[in-house]
Amino acid sequence: MNANARRIAHLDMDAFYASVELLRYPELRGRAVVIGGRSVHQPVMRDDGTREFSVLRDYVGRGVITTSTYEARALGVFSAMGMMKAAQLAPDAVLLPVDFDSYRHYSRLFKKAVASIAPLVEDRGIDEIYIDLSEHEEETRALATRIKTAVNEATGLSCSIGVAPNKLLAKICSDLEKPDGLTILTMADVPTRIWPLPARKINGIGPKAAEKLTALGILTIGDLARTDAGVLQDHFGRSYSAWLGNVAQGIDERPVSTSSEPKSISRETTFEHDLHARHDRDKLLGIFTALCTRVSEDLHRKGYVGRTIGIKLRYADFSTVTRDVTLPASVNDPAAIRRAAGECLRRVPLEQRIRLLGVRVGALSKNDGTPEREDFSQGELGFE
Incomplete structure (x- = not known):
């Protein structure tokens, strides 16, 4: 097929988590808002019916921002930034706790709205999808506008869409006119626009x-x-x-894949206070065991086993290391996952204090049987 005959759209919800929260708290529209707080940062209803919100200047802890409104981004506050650093840039920004149940609800709504118009959809996460529009007879701008309208009517939220001959260019151009943007690109536009x-x-x-x-x-x-x-x-x-x-050159032959097979399953946690591998060994052991158990439960629930076990550590200075090992056979039981992850831990420096710990299982395949669960042994971990 000629490259320009393909019409691939990338749809990205605008500041998704923050926008969902603004539906709940419309009085915050136009203000700098960050998402990433804990339950203690839940707004409090006053006697007069107004809400009292937490602000960044009062935050104490080691949390990281999940996302922010465009007003907060204009102040230099972005996702993955430490809360304390963000508080220096935007002390009056409102801080809200994350509500993943609500975000998943709105994610399902917008994807259902898109699929009702263009069913060839590749799910790329909670707030973005690719859509193959190649077989639709409707003119590109009219079709993309109709999709944007359907998303807004279903959710009350805005999205940005880029339409191009392939996924690479579509993803780039969906970001060019945010928020509520619509960008259409051909291969001839690559030298001037890309x-x-x-x-x-x-x-x-x-x-x-x-x-x-x-x-x-x-x-x-x-x-x-x-x-x-x-x-x-x-x-x-x-x-x-x-x-x-x-x-x-703007060349990308990848198809839009409508299957939703995951490449890996992981769990991670950021600590409220940095932990040391030796001084806080017992606490880290408990957290590590819990992460392995939760990954195992996710694998069982979704019907997968995996051969590659990995760990992720982020130190107090925000530097990050990862290690992984590939096993001779696929597993999904927590003891096997923890043993392999423990081997990975022994290959990383543990002198610095740790702020984040994660466990991942990759090289997934469908489970054709349920392996027996094994007992844990504390001596198999690298925190010693």
């Missing part, structure tokens, strides 16, 4: 790759498109350099 953008705008160019590109003087997607293939291969290897060369 090449001036920073190279990190390409999904798949992470912080380390972006840093290396910057060191080479490659700042924009256009710079990347004009870079000699040999130079890229010298610095990034054959496979990744070939991918960089293609995406810089």
